[in-house]
Amino acid sequence: MESSTIRRGVRRAIAACQNTPKRRTLHQSARCLATPAQGEGVKAAAPIRFRSDRNQFSKGRPRAQLIEEGDGGSFRRGRDGRDGENRILKNIRIVPASPSYFTATPKMTDDMLHLSQLLRRYQTLPVLPPGEAPRVAWKTRQQYKIEVLEPVRAKDYNMILTLLKRLNYIHPSLIPAEVTQTLEKYKRLVQPHLNKPKPIEIDQYGRAKAVGKRKTSTAAVFLVEGDGQCLINNKSLTNYFGRLHDRESALWGLKATERLDKYNVWALVRGGGLTGQADAIALGVGKALLAHEPDLKPALRKAGVLTRDPRRVERKKPGKLKARKMPAWVKR
Amino acid sequence: MASLACPRCLRRSLQDLETTATAIRPQRAAFSTSPSLSANPPKKKAVVAKPSTRQGSALRLTKNTRATNTRPPAVGERKELRKKVVLSNTNALEVLGLNDLSKENLSSDALHALEAKVMGFGDTSVDRLRALKAFKPTQGWNLFRRPASLVRKETTHLLGDIEWVEAGQGSRTVRKVLYGERGSGKSVLQLQALAMASLKGWFVIHIPEAMDLTIAHTSYQPVTTPGGPTRYAQAHFACKLLRNIRDANNHLLSNLRISGEHDIPGQLKPGASLLGLVDVGVKEPARAWPVWQILWEELTLPSAQSKGGPRPPIMFTMDGIDHIMRLSAYLNAEAQPIHAHDLLLPRHFIELLSGRETLPNGGMVLGAVSESNRAASHTLDHALARNEAIQNELTPPAWDPWVKYDKNVQDAMEGVGVQRLQGLSKEEARGIMEYYARSGLIRKAVTSGLISEAWTLAGGGIIGEIEKGTVKARV
Structure with missing residues (x-):
């Protein structure tokens, strides 16, 4: 008898293992959010008609019964107007407006259901190619939590974000107003991506001016078409940078794109040490060269002269000799 | 007393004479020219340090000992080496x-x-x-x-x-x-x-x-x-x-x-x-x-x-x-x-x-x-x-x-x-860099790109910097 039970169990386990794809699909469908059918919103239940019978909703004989003490009580006579109301209240079953009322996070659940409903409705609309959706700073989980006053788990909020991002991919020319309004609700008040830097323009003398920074150095670089001359703080390159490495890194953008003999560089650089200054100039040269030749962007990006290196000297901390260094361990 | 003169070279013997003479001579007033006849003053009792049990403050390993079989450079030898002008390189083409x-x-x-x-x-x-x-x-x-x-x-x-x-x-x-x-x-x-x-x-x-x-x-x-x-x-x-x-x-x-x-x-x-x-x-x-x-x-x-x-x-x-x-x-x-x-x-x-x-x-x-x-x-x-x-x-x-x-x-x-x-012109830079190449010091092809690169990085054709950047620099 035992052996047959074991055999059956093993057989089931094997079957389950063999049908993994099937199982997975089943599982996935189970994890889908239950949304109302298309076209119908989230609705309250139909109104209930009450009768005088107290046991209106019970089936069969009531298990307990309220026995009333006579009809003409002084208590009821005094408040005639509320009499009917109270009677109703005794019979009433209050149905919450939201079906997710009894979940721990009703507002969030409602939002999620609403978003998935929107997505289901507009799923067929054309979308932008991957990576080209407008950049949006969505509210953080903390902000959202404060707004809805519910304990929102990171996992749940990520599901909301996934829906938002998918909706954001709908082609801007066809996006319904409803979706736009909904998305607005989830956007941060300040959108940093809308702050576009002013494009560098080439002035009447053919100069492009750009500012580069590195560590504590700041360089203002003027790039003009020429034959490869370079002045830094009114000194020649060799006078200013003794090391060949610094010279090369200062003009790396031009060297990497083989433009050394096509532009003249005139730079003013302040602060920091020589290496920082050289890298600051490199960043400035890269940006200014981009103004002259925008097509060089991938090459310059690859050369690493378009991104500001944000690293700074780490501050010293109390109890430490430097930022991280601990004092020597001394046996008492 | 044995002679201090070295049988092989006079110089060393003189040096020895100088050093040993000062060491041996008893102390006396510098103004007197007469030899000191008095007996040597009694020696002070030297305070002999107790031989310590420690071998030394530093860890002695075989690696730490310096090879002393080489003689130290003579006076002016290193300067001579530094100032030596070599005008030919047989390895160059x-x-x-x-x-x-x-x-x-x-x-x-x-x-x-x-x-x-x-x-x-x-x-x-x-x-x-x-x-x-x-x-x-x-x-x-x-x-x-x-x-x-x-x-x-x-x-x-x-x-x-x-x-x-x-x-x-x-x-x-x-x-x-x-x-x-x-x-x-x-x-x-x-x-x-x-x-x-x-x-x-x-x-x-x-x-x-x-x-x-x-x-x-x-x-x-x-x-x-x-x-x-x-x-x-x-x-x-x-x-x-x-x-x-x-x-x-x-x-x-x-x-x-x-x-x-x-x-x-x-x-x-x-x-x-x-x-x-x-x-x-x-x-x-x-x-x-x-x-x-x-x-x-x-x-x-x-x-x-x-x-x-x-x-x-x-x-x-x-x-x-x-x-x-x-x-x-x-x-x-x-x-x-x-x-x-x-x-x-x-x-x-x-x-x-x-x-x-x-x-x-x-x-x-x-x-x-x-x-x-x-x-x-x-x-x-x-x-x-x-x-x-x-x-x-x-x-x-x-x-x-x-x-x-x-x-x-x-x-x-x-x-x-x-x-x-001032710096060289681009033409002159080409001339000198081609000479470097023909001497076998530049392996790359001397193109106008290479020349202008060297010219710019040398601060506008400073010839010493061109040489440093192209010939002397080790990549």
Whole structure:
């Protein structure tokens, strides 16, 4: 008898293992959010008609019964107007407006259901190619939590974000107003991506001016078409940078794109040490060269002269000799 | 007592004698000359330290012990190694078709056609330049098969100057100071000038480092002039300089005869060659300075008056003149620093450069500022800027009334021509880089891209930096 039970169990386990794809699909469908059918919103239940019978909703004989003490009580006579109301209240079953009322996070659940409903409705609309959706700073989980006053788990909020991002991919020319309004609700008040830097323009003398920074150095670089001359703080390159490495890194953008003999560089650089200054100039040269030749962007990006290196000297901390260094361990 | 003399070498035995003598001799008063007869004072009880159980503070491993079987370098050995000039590299490729600077191509037109090309130095030229100590160890001569240099625009200009002096039949002198960025080729241009002048049959004199004259590393002695200020002669340096001159101008000196009447120390006949005269100075440092004066007197005799053959024009060059444009490190009797212009040898150069002393047979006085070991001389800096502005017919910068200038330097630099050396042109850069490639020092193809890259990174074609960036840099 035992052996047959074991055999059956093993057989089931094997079957389950063999049908993994099937199982997975089943599982996935189970994890889908239950949304109302298309076209119908989230609705309250139909109104209930009450009768005088107290046991209106019970089936069969009531298990307990309220026995009333006579009809003409002084208590009821005094408040005639509320009499009917109270009677109703005794019979009433209050149905919450939201079906997710009894979940721990009703507002969030409602939002999620609403978003998935929107997505289901507009799923067929054309979308932008991957990576080209407008950049949006969505509210953080903390902000959202404060707004809805519910304990929102990171996992749940990520599901909301996934829906938002998918909706954001709908082609801007066809996006319904409803979706736009909904998305607005989830956007941060300040959108940093809308702050576009002013494009560098080439002035009447053919100069492009750009500012580069590195560590504590700041360089203002003027790039003009020429034959490869370079002045830094009114000194020649060799006078200013003794090391060949610094010279090369200062003009790396031009060297990497083989433009050394096509532009003249005139730079003013302040602060920091020589290496920082050289890298600051490199960043400035890269940006200014981009103004002259925008097509060089991938090459310059690859050369690493378009991104500001944000690293700074780490501050010293109390109890430490430097930022991280601990004092020597001394046996008492 | 055993003899301290070493049977093999006297030197070591003397050293031993000195060291042991001081160690053995008992202490006594330095004023007394009589030998100490008293018995040696009783020895103090020496406090003997208890031998410690510890072996030493440092951990002794076999790795820590230094190999002591090598002898320490002798005095001056390391300096000699540092200053050694190597002019040839047998590993470098022989450049085919490398022509020498010679009398045939030594005219402005011929040299102009050779601009931006590299020209070698012939064997005699190399010997003379070497004798003058015109090659320097930092100039990268040791990278190539044989010495050669780039003919640049300034070289042609300099040859033009030489030709102009020659055309004047002895009445013309060029006085010039070369300056410019570090590594821009000032010293090599001077070397080219010396080579060209030597080929033209000029008398060449070169002081390779003016610094040696002023940093108080060579002897000096006061020379009082009647009624005048005290000057200082540097006998040993003059002696060395005379030797260099003798080796470089041997062919001229042996042909020229003493023509005037001089109070020559030694047994020289009145009609002896100048070579004999110089030899007197070379042999005895004490006579070097008088010999220098007589030699100069002889060389600057107008050719028409001299009985000992026509006197050649003189090329007198000095490198690092910023060092003689300030106070020297020598002290006078009052322990005050002596101005470099009060030292007789630098003073002589300054007199010639400023034009206070003339060269009756013509010639050229060429100074070069050194940038790699620059002596602070703000008066010289200002004078150079002024003279250049005057030369280019611009408004010269005024002397600042609030700055204390060196009067000597101001006077010396008055009216002296200046030439500022800048970077090479792209054509010249191509010429020198192709030479590098043909010597096997650049493996890459010399394309215009590579040339312009090297040109820009060398601060606009500073030749020393081009060499550093392309040939000397290890990737």
